[in-house]
Amino acid sequence: MRYLPLTPDDRTAMLAAIGAKSIDDLFTDVPQSARLDGPVDLPRVAGELEVERALGALAGKNATAGTVPFFCGAGAYKHHVPATVDHVIQRSEFLTSYTPYQPEIAQGTLQYLYEFQTQVANLTGMPVANASLYDGSTAMAEGVLMATRATRRNKAVISGGVHPHYVAATETVVHAVGVETQVLPAAVDAEAEVIAQIGPDTACVVVQTPNVFGTATDVTKIAEAAHAAGALLIVVVTEAVSMGLLRSPGEMGADIVAAEGQSIGNALNFGGPYVGLFATRDKLIRQMPGRLCGETVDADGERGFVLTLSTREQHIRRDKATSNICTNSGLCTLAFTIHMSLLGETGLRRLALLNHEAAVKTRDALKSIPGVEVLTPRFFNEFAVRLPKPAAEVVERLAEKRILAGVPYSRLAPDAGMDDVLLVAATEITTDADVAALKAALAEVL
Amino acid sequence: MSTMNTVGRPTTPNQVETRPATLTGGRGLxxxxxxIFEGDGWGKTGVDLPEPKGDASDLGDLVRKDPIGLPGLSEPEAMRHYVRLSQKNHAIDLAIYPLGSCTMKHNPRLNEKMARLPGFxxxxxxxxxxxxxxxLELMDQLAHxxxxxTGMPAVALxxxxxxxxxxxxxxAIRAAHEASGEHEKRRKVLVPTSAHGTNPATAAFVGYTVVEVAQxxxxxxxxxxxxxxxxxxxxAIMVTNPNTCGLFERDILEISRLTHEAGAYFYCDGANFNAIVGRVRPGDLGVDAMHINLHKTFSTPHGGGGPGAGPVVLSEALAPFAPAPWVVSDGDGFRLIEREEEDAAQAFGRLCAFxxxxxxxxxxxxxxxxxxSDGLRQVAEDAVLNANYIKARLSDLMSAAFPEGPCMHEALFDDEWLKxxxxTTLDFAKAMIDEGFHPMTMYFPLxxxxxxxxxxTETESKAELDRFIEAMRALATAAKAGDVDRFKGAPFHAxxxxxxxxxxxxxxxxxxxxPEGSNLAAE
Structure with a gap:
């Protein structure tokens, strides 16, 4: 087997050094009844070629975003990723290193994490960011738990514009610890309705901008209302590129930002691995979940970086930790930070504007189709339309025509009574020909 | 003299003599x-994008006006920056990475190639x-x-x-107790003192009281x-098996029997599954739930701290409570069940967006x-053989924590021999860095x-093991010979x-x- 360096002679010599007669002597602690005599019933060793053929056949059965007119978003976005990104993240020293627990030989990882934290803090407009969480949805759950710790209150008010899967992932976890959630009905443009629900027991208000219907909202007034009642404002962002064009959550008064960073540097990957961005205010640092990288000096006084504030974390605090999180999204944070370094502010702003432009163009094309009603009033790169037919059915019909037209809202929330709503995203990859193809095909099936 | 915490770990660095620095701060390669924030990248970009034709005036006051604070790098500058950083990292591709409990094994590049097929x-x-x-078929095959x-009937991926x-x-365990009406009285989770910190943290996270079990x-x-x-x-009980001392729990069948008799579930921390894969099925040990770190046992790269993946295999009793989504296959192909209400009503919810x-x-x-299946069995055997070889060859100089009998995939020593x-253990670890090795896991288990x-791990050759062992022996001998300076200020060559x-x-x-007074960037 090509990954196993020991030869039969090595094994014999090593067993002799140990003083064991056979390999079975090393497994004697396993109860007799639980020892398997031979290999389980699965295929045997396979060469590279065989594996490539088998997996290539499975890959070949999927319609890839890059080969069709593509308008899917709803929390995962296709952007062009510079070739440098994937090259660098495959360097052995990044790909095959561990969590930087020995900082003297992990400054590469630690420095990019420090740079990543700074980029995320500046992008979100917040004072501090951590070294990433699993994804945006788990970041939202962690944000709600953090808010309950910080305020010693027990209830989260969640806007009807938050991605339903984010809400589900959050409720699953926070209900287990007895945190209450109040989720407002799905609505395209009603983030401000959370204000009326804030009470003395509210730990946090959660709003998303742009929301799941694409609507961008100035949340300043919501922040003021939350703060006046002693609650925190959590802003969820599922499309990180949007912050290159829209006012940052920090500028609008957010206390915690829980965002999905996939759209910078990371491929669609059928939903994962992605990278959760998590940022907050200085006074809440010690309540944060996840790893943090901090600056320090070495014995020569040279600047260096280490993982820090680990007294919040499970490996030190065990059952008193702020979260059970250990692993973060290491390599995905690296992809994010490389792509962001290449873009810089100039590139990010331009990229964001190109996204907006593509979405406006797509919106204009679709709204001219009879029966199609555009629902989203202000958007970044995604908007909702109402169709005269169930959106899931339309999407299937268009998929048969090799057009991935978007995400039916009913896929995220079957019970919302919005079966006719389609979420359509456009990015810098969207061409005029893609838009024309979508328009023609949609007009045909409606 | 540095101060120490309760397990003997120094909490302050030792004073060392400084050596003359180079004039530029660079050293050889x-x-x-x-x-990136300290360079001249403000306003620069390394991505050529077309000039946008439109503007964002339709968004009015929502448009971001203040500087964001993101420098840019041209492609050659970016490449240099990250390659220079990379050279400051240890990696499994450079040398043995003997972190106990972390399972740093070779990451086959075929896997990288396959994951990058556009179809995935x-x-x-x-x-x-x-x-x-x-x-969906790939997910179904992985599940199979x-x-x-593991010899288990279900898996949540x-x-x-x-x-x-x-x-x-x-x-899932909590949901099962809720379904049987016992949740209100079953509020404790038993965790051995040797467990990973995530075990008690998770139990507390889910609202349980953690009770420690002695060793x-x-x-x-x-x-x-x-x-x-x-x-x-x-x-429930949460037991790691093989445990964090690198030992197989000999009484595992008795442990699971007692647990089930008490009406509790057996959660197995599967971090060390690599030691027994292909030779022992956790399902035969009475396990009700076990996570499998794909980034340990199944070689997906650790990537400097992630991303990981932790599918959980479940017993018949817990399978109905698995979270959404999951894949089913029928005559029409494969289907993803995305909402718990769609199929089994007992699913406990959803853990992430997708x-x-x-x-x-x-x-x-x-x-x-x-x-x-044959190669995986060999994986476990070679991993255990390699660990026992190290234990055998170092035990005369260093004190094995549990000298009797074989270990599994990792060899555990204490610091008795350094008395x-x-x-200290920390000093010894830092001196290993100077010899070109990544230290072993230190101060764990507690x-x-x-x-x-x-x-x-199984992906080290005998030659690399011997090289590592010789270095360890040389260092151990130096420590015992009073060559303290080699350790106290280490690392000197990192x-x-x-x-x-x-x-x-x-x-x-x-x-x-x-910096104060500069007009760069926001915040």
């Missing part, structure tokens, strides 16, 4: 690389299911391999890391203590298919004083000297900020 990497999680049948290797898998398992002198769960703490107020770590599924399946040398936990972690935590500086 190692460049003194500034932060360039598909959207919410595409019509008819357009992703191959992806994991269930067969979506947890995004080991700790997320623990969360999944405990949530015997031979490094196993104290069954009598466990039995005395089991009762109708216990929801279907988990697809990129890791592809890599893990590529690894499993490459080995086959009187003024060298039940062993000054612990040194060495896990070679990209950095010993870093002051206390200082970092005292006044946390977690981001770059523009």
């Amino acid at each position: 190692l460049q003194n690389e500034a932060l 990497s360039d598909i959207h999680p919410l595409q019509p299911q008819s357009t992703v049948q191959g992806a 391999w994991l269930k067969t290797l 979506s947890p995004k890391a080991g700790a997320h898998g623990e969360l999944c398992g405990l949530m 015997t002198d031979d490094g196993r769960v104290d069954v009598a203590d466990l039995a005395s703490k089991l009762g109708d107020d216990v929801a 279907q988990g770590q697809m990129g890791m599924y592809v890599r893990a399946l590529s690894y499993m298919m490459s080995h086959g 009187g040398t003024d060298v 039940v062993v004083h000054g612990a040194m936990l060495i896990e070679p 990209p950095m000297k010993r870093l002051d972690e206390t200082r970092a935590a005292r006044a946390p500086k977690l981001r770059w900020t523009a």
Whole structure:
């Protein structure tokens, strides 16, 4: 087997050094009844070629975003990723290193994490960011738990514009610890309705901008209302590129930002691995979940970086930790930070504007189709339309025509009574020909 | 003299003599690389994008006006920056990475190639299911391999890391107790003192009270203590097997029997499954739930700390409570059940926005298919053989924490042998860095004083093991001979000297900020 360096002679010599007669002597602690005599019933060793053929056949059965007119978003976005990104993240020293627990030989990882934290803090407009969480949805759950710790209150008010899967992932976890959630009905443009629900027991208000219907909202007034009642404002962002064009959550008064960073540097990957961005205010640092990288000096006084504030974390605090999180999204944070370094502010702003432009163009094309009603009033790169037919059915019909037209809202929330709503995203990859193809095909099936 | 905590770990760095620095801060191949924020990248970009034709005036006041504070790098500058940084990292591709409990094994590049096939990497999680049948089939195949290797009837694939898998398992256990009406009285989770920190953290996270179970002198769960703490107020036990001392729990069948008799569930931390894969099925040990770190046992890269993947195999009793989504197959192909209400009404909810770590599924399946069932069995055997070889060859100089009998995939030493040398486990670890090796896991498990936990994995050759062993022997001999200076100031030859972690935590500086008086950047 090509990954196993020991030869039969090595094994014999090593067993002799140990003083064991056979390999079975090393497994004697396993109860007799639980020892398997031979290999389980699965295929045997396979060469590279065989594996490539088998997996290539499975890959070949999927319609890839890059080969069709593509308008899917709803929390995962296709952007062009510079070739440098994937090259660098495959360097052995990044790909095959561990969590930087020995900082003297992990400054590469630690420095990019420090740079990543700074980029995320500046992008979100917040004072501090951590070294990433699993994804945006788990970041939202962690944000709600953090808010309950910080305020010693027990209830989260969640806007009807938050991605339903984010809400589900959050409720699953926070209900287990007895945190209450109040989720407002799905609505395209009603983030401000959370204000009326804030009470003395509210730990946090959660709003998303742009929301799941694409609507961008100035949340300043919501922040003021939350703060006046002693609650925190959590802003969820599922499309990180949007912050290159829209006012940052920090500028609008957010206390915690829980965002999905996939759209910078990371491929669609059928939903994962992605990278959760998590940022907050200085006074809440010690309540944060996840790893943090901090600056320090070495014995020569040279600047260096280490993982820090680990007294919040499970490996030190065990059952008193702020979260059970250990692993973060290491390599995905690296992809994010490389792509962001290449873009810089100039590139990010331009990229964001190109996204907006593509979405406006797509919106204009679709709204001219009879029966199609555009629902989203202000958007970044995604908007909702109402169709005269169930959106899931339309999407299937268009998929048969090799057009991935978007995400039916009913896929995220079957019970919302919005079966006719389609979420359509456009990015810098969207061409005029893609838009024309979508328009023609949609007009045909409606 | 440095201060120490309760397990003998120094909490302050030692004073060392400084050596003359180079004039530029660079040293040989190692460049003194500034932060991207400290260069001239303000206003620069390394991505050529077309000039936008429109503007964003339709968005009015929502448009961001102030500087964001993001420098840019041209492509050559970016490449240099990150390659220079990379050279300051240890990696499994450079040398043995013997971190006990972390399982740093070779990461096959075929897996990377497969994960990057557009048919896996360039598909959207919410595409019509008819357009992703191959992806769903891959998830189904992965599930089949994991269930067969563990002897368990069900698996929840979506947890995004080991700790997320623990969360999944405990949530399923909690849901099962809720379904049987016993949740209100079963509020305790029993966890051995040697457990990973994630175990008690997860149990507490889910709202349970953690009760510690003692360990015997031979490094196993104290069954009598466990039995005395089991009762109708216990929801589950969380046992790592092989455990964090690198030992197989000999009484595992008795442990699971007692647990089930008490009406509790057996959660197994599967972090060390690599030691027994292909030779022992956890299902035969009475396990109810076990997470599998795909980034440990099945070689998906650790990537400097992630991403991981932590699928959880489940017993018949817990299977109905598995979270959404999951894959089913019928005559029409494969279907993703995305809402718990759609099928089994008992699913406990959803753990993340989409279907988990697809990129890791592809890599893990590529690894499993490459080995086959026979190769995976050999993986466990070689991992255990390598660890025992290290233990055998170092035990005359260093004190094995549990000298009797074989270990499994990792060899555990304590710091008894360093007594009187003024060298601590930390000092010894830092001196290993100077010799070109990444240190073993230190000060874990907490039940062993000054612990040194060495896990070679099966992908080390005998020659590399011998090289490592000779270095360890040389260092151990030096420590005993009183060559303390070699250890106290170490590392001397690494990209950095010993870093002051206390200082970092005292006044946390977690981001770059523009120097006073500069007009650069926001904040």
